[in-house]
Amino acid sequence: MGNRIYNFSAGPSMLPLEVLNRAAAEMTNYNGSGMSVMEMSHRSKVYDEIITGAEALLRRIMGIPDNYHVLFLQGGASTQFAMVPMNLLKTKADYVVTGSFAKKAWEEAKRYGDIRVAGSSQEEHFSRIPTQSELTLSDDADYLYLCSNNTIYGTAWGYIPETNAPIVADMSSNILSAPVDVTKYGLIFAGAQKNMAPAGLTVVIIREDLVSEPMSFTPTMLAYKTHVKGKSMYNTPPTYPIYIMKLVLEWLESIGGLEGMEKINLKKSAMLYDYLDSSSFYKAVAAKDSRSIMNVTFRTGDEELDAKFVKESVAAGFSNLKGHRETGGMRASIYNAVPVEGVEALVEFMAKFEKENG
Numbered sequence: 001m002g003n004r005i006y007n008f009s010a011g012p013s014m015l016p017l018e019v020l021n022r023a024a025a026e027m028t029n030y031n032g033s034g035m036s037v038m039e040m041s042h043r044s045k046v047y048d049e050i051i052t053g054a055e056a057l058l059r060r061i062m063g064i065p066d067n068y069h070v071l072f073l074q075g076g077a078s079t080q081f082a083m084v085p086m087n088l089l090k091t092k093a094d095y096v097v098t099g100s101f102a103k104k105a106w107e108e109a110k111r112y113g114d115i116r117v118a119g120s121s122q123e124e125h126f127s128r129i130p131t132q133s134e135l136t137l138s139d140d141a142d143y144l145y146l147c148s149n150n151t152i153y154g155t156a157w158g159y160i161p162e163t164n165a166p167i168v169a170d171m172s173s174n175i176l177s178a179p180v181d182v183t184k185y186g187l188i189f190a191g192a193q194k195n196m197a198p199a200g201l202t203v204v205i206i207r208e209d210l211v212s213e214p215m216s217f218t219p220t221m222l223a224y225k226t227h228v229k230g231k232s233m234y235n236t237p238p239t240y241p242i243y244i245m246k247l248v249l250e251w252l253e254s255i256g257g258l259e260g261m262e263k264i265n266l267k268k269s270a271m272l273y274d275y276l277d278s279s280s281f282y283k284a285v286a287a288k289d290s291r292s293i294m295n296v297t298f299r300t301g302d303e304e305l306d307a308k309f310v311k312e313s314v315a316a317g318f319s320n321l322k323g324h325r326e327t328g329g330m331r332a333s334i335y336n337a338v339p340v341e342g343v344e345a346l347v348e349f350m351a352k353f354e355k356e357n358g
């Protein structure tokens with residue numbers, strides 16, 4: 001661990017130490033090329049091995065079938081809020097509004113056509129995910145949009161909704177955290193800066209029949225077909241983040257792939273939720289059936305105590321435990337690279353704080 005601290009940032013967030021060390025070792029001379037990955041042409045043979053290797057690993061680890069394209073884009077997950085409707089919307093689409101990012105996506109999509117709200121938990125401060133029976137789905141929607149993990153509120157979908165429409169999922173904050181049945185989705189996208197890579201890379205996984213003619217005004221760069229045709233090389237892709245993602249995927253495979261990762265993530269999140277449920281001092285914010293295993297939100301119920309907690313946590317060597325400005329309280333983002341020991345140390349700190357202030 002050296003002089004590194006436990007960083008519970010919601011994103012960009014911790015990367016595995018093994019990955020950082022390997023990147024450091026390869027920094028100035030990648031694999032005998034005499035140059036850094038940052039300095040090489042994206043069309044060189046040596047870089048081609050990196051990008052094709054990264055895609056092959058992602059396909060293997062996530063079980064992505066051949067009838068899906070994998071795209072490595074820029075613009076962040078937020079650009080997908082526009083690209084999805086520009087490319088997939090023909091008549092109408094359903095959106096489930098479960099948090100700030102789903103709401104942003106819904107607001108963006110409304111600029112392009114007939115967008116319905118199929119469900120929302122806004123009146124309950126986004127503390128839970130609507131159940132299947134609470135969803136009002138259109139018969140003929142072009143797609144159903146959802147955000148699988150709500151980073152700010154600490155909630156996650158515990159089921160895949162039954163629908164005839166292709167499901168579009170923003171998986172920015174829980175991609176690669178557990179196995180996923182890709183065939184249940186029409187399109188998956190994720191900003192890479194939580195579980196995959198540094199910021200600057202957005203991964204899109206799209207079923208081939210959904211790659212069609214976009215709205216006529218769509219800029220070339222915002223058409224999926226451009227990037228499918230160009231194999232993510234229509235323009236310069238985010239070369240270094242793709243390389244780091246490849247190293248992250250190799251690390252993930254070494255610890256047992258998504259099954260192995262899920263076990264560790266369940267263990268880490270259970271440590272925190274079990275402690276929160278046993279305490280009368282702290283309260284977990286998300287409803288029990290909607291809890292995220294990536295972002296754990298909690299509070300004491302007293303804003304001054306919350307502020308004291310955050311201040312003392314920094315002095316104790318933890319970082320980024322302050323909740324999002326929209327929610328207040330605390331949030332521990334325990335993405336894949338946050339080690340079990342980091343969560344153990346956090347629970348110990350929480351218990352000490354409770355003892356001193358409870």
Ligand SMILES: Cc1ncc(COP(=O)(O)O)c(C=O)c1O
Pocket residue numbers: 010011075076077078079101147149150151152170171172173191192
């Ligand atoms: C679930 C989710 N969607 C979208 C975004 C926006 O991502 P980006 O900053 O890459 O546009 C975030 C950022 O934290 C997020 O957590």
